[in-house]
Amino acid sequence: MEDPNAQQQGAAFPAPPYYYQRYAQPNLTLLEKAKSDPTNPDLAVALDALPFPILALEPPPPIKRGICWMFGRPWPVQDSLATLAEQGIEQLYPKGEIDRVKELKKLNHSAIFNFLDLVHVLATSPGEFATKVEHIRVILINMHHILNEYRPHQARETLRLMMNDQLDRKRKETAALRRTCEDLRKKLAGLRALEQDRLAIPAGATASENNNTDNTNNSQDVEMVPAAPMVSTREAGAGADGTTALGGSALSTAADRNAEAMSRMMQLCDMIE
């Protein structure tokens, strides 16, 4: 067995943090007692004996104010754009309500003029470039800041547009679904009317048909039983079915119509799915 240090250096995973040993059963019961009854005196004695505050066993509360550190960089807990004064940069445009377009154009022009100044300084006394460079830097930062103040507004606008989009799409899909359902219902009704027609034709069909179609009768009855609990309109169909078998074979055109109805209904089924 290697000694623990070597294991630490060569192990595939890091060791758990050292305070895992605090979560022993006696300590946990102490924690329960401390939470329920904080004023108990012998509890205080027991708590003092521990090398750590008992509440450290609970998970730390979420950070609500200020700055938290994540991946080595500070992030403000309330995420907001820092004002220029906070960043230590002079604010070149007036405070309060401003006409962004005008201010930005003014800053644009100043940037160009300052660059011209810089070139001039470099040509005459190159050692003094620092002030002009600083000026240009301040101007550029101001421009960026004005634009960054647009960002929250833009974010909310984008969200509004996306939600409108979603709403439209949902409504369209609902309408399409309802329309398809209506079409299907009409076709079903049409087919049922078809079967009623077949019933109306005199059942001059022969008894031989009766024999041949007894089997079909049975199979169809079996199918009708599980279908019966489904929808009430089925009952009308079931009654029609038993007698259709009798009158059906005489009408080849009815068979054709059936085949056509079948293909149409399969198409509509695909649409629903």
Place this chain on the structure above:
Amino acid sequence: MDRLTQLQDAIDKMALLFVSSLDHLTKNAPLVPLHPNVPVVSNDHGIPVDQLQNSAQELALDISRQAKELEALIDNLPGISQTPEAQIHELEVLAQENADATLDYEAAVKEAKELLQEVTLALRRIAEDQSCRS
């Protein structure tokens, strides 16, 4: 690409132009004599003066073109028409409408599924009908 990002990129591009133009001019300048008695003998460094003048001209043109572009982009900025509170209120209204539309949609889907069951059964009947007859 959205206008704000375009604008900010244009500003950065202009800063880059500032830097690169100065850089180009200083790096590629030809040698000049420090003293009239000591002429310049090597031509290895930099590019000749007239070429430098031309490139200076081009750089100046680039910078002014970029400034013009910036101005055009600034003009295209959309104004801030609504206060944040109004926007948030609209978002809440939209969220409510979305929830309602979802309920409608789900009801329609349920309807469609039931209808699908009916149709499947009818098809099965027809198919059996056909097969028994033929």
